[in-house]
Amino acid sequence: MIVRTLEESEECGRKIISPDGNWDSTRLLLKDDNMGFSFHITTIYEGADFQMHYKNHLESVYCISGNGEVEILADGKKYPIKPGTIYILDKHDKHILRAFSEMKMACVFNPPLNGTEVHNKEGAYEVEADPLTVAS
Ligand code: 9YT
16 A cells, blocks of 8 residues: 655655646646556646647546536537536646636546656646567
8 A cells, every 4th residue: 555645755756747837736646656546736836728639548637626627629619617526637628727726636647657657748748658569
């Protein structure tokens, strides 16, 4: 069994601050834990308004506190986010996240992150090639 606290995870280098100034995220569970998913507590800063496109990952995001909205670019639909809301990006949906107040989110990624990822220009995380599946 693995037991960690948010506080100790923040102090031991698991907290990543996004260079775009929109969020920070403490990655409590990562690829090297071998669970098949990663689990993060993410803070979206008040006023953040940014686009993401997780082409290489599936993500679920549960709102613990704060208010905002998520807009799906394919159809322009906007969904309010408040404590208790989960949004599930099951189709690698290109989306915009807006925080009307600071939001605390619990996020799960499949495949799991290795821990150091920040968004590329497309708002995606790169995936490392799995050495077991690379042809020799
Ligand atoms: C809600 C969201 O996806 N925010 C971006 C950061 C991400 N949750 C992460 O890397 O932990």
